[in-house]
Amino acid sequence: MAEVKFQNDGAEPAAFNLFDHDKKIGEMIVETIDGNLKVYHTEVDEDQAGKGYGKKLLDAMADYARSNQLKVIPLCTYVALQFKRHPDEYADIWNKDVKPEF
Template identity: 50%
Template sequence: MSLAMTGGRLAVFHTEVFPEFEGKGFAKLLLNELVRYAIEKNVKIVPLCPYVNAQFRRHPSEYESVWSKD
């Protein structure tokens, strides 16, 4: 993942897994750990990455507590 922390917000720019691991749930595992970290550190996630953004939009209630919509 490509990330940047600014003022209590964690911008996610890119999520990538090696081609041989695509479609096997690894990106979702990365996202789950990111969300766990955000909750633990009390920061919000800015989902600029297309994958993260799509997951947030598909499952808004799952990510509501960490989603920075500003």
């Protein structure tokens, strides 16, 4: 079963990394700045597509943002689309003051 681990070696950016046993199969690159969690990129290995792993990373990031009272700036296309599709689910953490450009 895949497991998400938040990894930050003290230098930004940090990442939510997705592991299947000991093999890294996905990541979400983030950075914390002034009470905001900027999400830059989400990627899951091609051979792992369709297994819901992107959502697993998204859920871990959202839980982290909530538990640390952070607002999310979704610069990543995947996260921005999920926030737009499910605005009520992410209303408490979505920083709508910052408009990402795609």
